[in-house]
Amino acid sequence: MVKTHNTIAGVLFGMGAGMMWGLVFLAPEVIRDFSPLHLTAGRYLAYGLLSLLLIMPRWRAIRHHLTRREWAALFRLAFLANTLYYVLLASAVQLAGIALTSLVIGFMPVAVTIIGSRDRNAVPLRALIPSLLLCAAGAVCIGWSALRDFSAAPDTVIGLLCAIGALASWTTFAVNNSRWLARVEPLSAQDWNLLTGLVTGVQALGLIPLVLLFAPTASHDLQAWGKLTAVSLIVALLASIVGNKFWNQMSKLLPLTLVGQMILFETVFALLYGFLWEQRWPTALEGTAFALVVLSVLSCLSGHQRHHRRQEMQGVPGLNT
Known part of the structure; x- marks a missing residue:
């Protein structure tokens, strides 16, 4: 019963994270006048500041659990999940569109699940093949229109x-972050999220010279800067603070093979927000993709439940889910 409860709670946290993270696909469209470097620096400066304010009451209790090893890991994870990832994602959205970007990111669950299948007590990969096939089919449907009209224009490539x-970048983060959360047991999921935010904020400061050098700002008026500030704060709060908290909570409750499937919710909500922004209904292919995504997650859940029932019947010790 505890395992079932943890699985349900983990899936709900994963859905919540996807709901928040889907906003990051929309932000580059909302403030298209600014470069990916502007978006990344603005979002993560706000994330770092919010993290600093929220972690201050907890600092005395957690600082003794942080060694050079933890700080080095936080720097790598922050770079992979935030600084590098968002520069690349925002660039992809502005150059190739939301649909094609969603197609590529939609394959992330397949990559994470395959890597996670090597963990101890993980569900065998053969048990997850139906889920992986459904996931891949959904991702293909999501971007088929974009691929059908694909041109070899330099920007698109x-x-x-x-x-x-x-x-x-994000696949590497998802695997390593899940494993680090299991190691830093004295720290809560939110502590780890806020520490990641602090490090990300420091990295964002390093982006400012690049913004000044490669992304001129003279053409933007006060209203445009106000819009960038508002979007940066909203995305930092909802996607980075709330979304990351949900993700870390989910990562503590679910095995890595199931963690990979939860990333699908980001793609689903990214498309939903895109439809709302474009004021249209999904096409037949997009509707099919939604159905395939849901079936993929349900199939993965079923595969985990069957695996755990078999292990319980065989008396396998050390189950962690």
């Missing part, structure tokens, strides 16, 4: 490469 880079 560069956008596609940026999306692939974002996929590699």
Whole structure:
């Protein structure tokens, strides 16, 4: 019963994280006048400031659990999940569009699940093949329209490469972050999120010279800067603070093979927000993709439940889910 409760709670946290993270796909469209460097620096400066304010009451209790090893891990994770990932993602959205970017990012669950299948007590990969196939089919449907009209325009090619880079960056983060959360037991999921935010804020400061050098700001008026500030604060609060908290809570409750499937919710909500922004209904292909995504997650849940029932019947010790 406890395992079932943890699984349900973990899936709900994963859905909440996807709901928040879907906003990051919309932000580059809302403030298209600004470059990906502007968006990344603005969002993560706000994330760092909010993290500093929220972690101050907890600092005395957690600082003794942080060694050079933890800080080094936080720096790597912050770079992979935030600084590098969002520069690449925002570039992909602006150059290749939301649909094509969603297609590439939609394959992230497949990559994470395959890597997670090597963990101890993980569900065998063969048990997850139906879920992985449904996931892949859903991702193909999501971006089929974009691929059908694909042209070899330089911007589109560069956008596609940026999306692939974002996929590699965040897949590496998802695997390593899940494992680090299991190691830093004295720290809560939110402590780890806020510490990641602090480090990300420091990295964002390092982006300012790049913004000044490669992304001129003279053409933006006060109203445009106000819009960038508002979007940065909203995305930082909802996606980075709330969304990351949900994700870390989910990562503590679910095995890595199931964690990978939860990333699908980000793609679903990114598309939903895109439809609302464009004021249209999903096409038949997009509707099919939604159905395939849901079936993929349900299939993965079913595979985990069957695996755990078999292990319980065989008396396998050390189950952690």
